[in-house]
Amino acid sequence: MKKNSGLMTPEYLQGLRDCVPAGQVRLNEDMALHTTFRLGGPADVFVCPTSADELSAVLKYLAKQPIPLLIIGRGSNLIVRDGGIRGVVVKLGEGFDHVTIEGTYITAEAGVALAALSWKAAEASLAGFEFAAGIPGSLGGALVMNAGAYGGEMCQVVDWVDCMDRGGNVRRRSNAEMEYAYRHSILHDTDEIAIGAGLNLRAGVREDIEAQIKELNARRASKQPLNWPSAGSVFKRPPGNYAGPLIESAGLKGFRIGGAMVSKLHANFIVNVGGATAADVLAVIEHVQQTVLAQHGIKMEPEVRVVGEDPAP
């Protein structure tokens, strides 16, 4: 462990271990294992609570000391810098993924994978969530990012979101209170954690819903470089424009630094073609931003979240 974690004495870590089942607190966890980009340095402490009560206990415990905390889902919108993450990373995933379906209403915990939830909805003949089947994130990450594809967006199906503050207290926010906008929710500003949601879908025909999922996934596979590690679209859609064509027309397809390359298939993807570091990816991002600004006068804003720190010099 590096600087900052001097606070984490063996006694302190034991207190954290007492909040979750055995084996759910790990030290120096390689974040490449928890990001779809497959890169990034280690997290000092990595915790996987398996219920809201455990998460609340973890948060209450962490609140006693000024230790930085990062919540992650499936790490599909993340770049972790090569020096890793000082403090504690809490992952909501396995165990934090219960789903109940009543009529056309789904109640689900944040750790469930969007793809699994989408197929569950289809199995129950519920339409309206097909768009999410190919997005490789968790429900929690999607609720925060207002993830969307092919004309669908989380804000179209969310009824409410249970949000836990850093003190471990839960508040239910209505759809309106989430203040959804393009790839944005109020949780970007509040530090709250999305722990679960109620989703309103509509009755449909199972075969049609499954066919629609397969068609959207096939469209995605033909247009996106899914055979390489990435974090999906790197840049947000600039107002009145599209990021991919702007980057492509700037001649940047195939532009490469180290193991990070602008995809030749979809220019808004940067792919890890082998051994990429976060520094490689960030250098490519900067080059794309500078080139597109110089050629088109458009400032490209990243959609991906960059966390952690650079390695010590």
Ligand SMILES: Cc1cc2nc3c(=O)[nH]c(=O)nc-3n(C[C@H](O)[C@H](O)[C@H](O)COP(=O)(O)OP(=O)(O)OC[C@H]3O[C@@H](n4cnc5c(N)ncnc54)[C@H](O)[C@@H]3O)c2cc1C
């Ligand atoms: C191949 C590929 C295709 C993609 N296609 C799409 C697409 O079509 N549409 C789209 O919108 N996105 C797409 N993405 C991006 C990504 O899947 C979404 O942004 C997704 O919603 C992120 O979810 P996650 O669980 O992986 O979040 P993470 O990457 O783990 O986290 C993303 C951010 O949300 C925060 N966060 C995560 N979980 C929580 C929580 N429970 N409470 C509070 N904060 C939280 C994190 O701190 C971080 O800031 C794609 C990514 C890849 C790799």
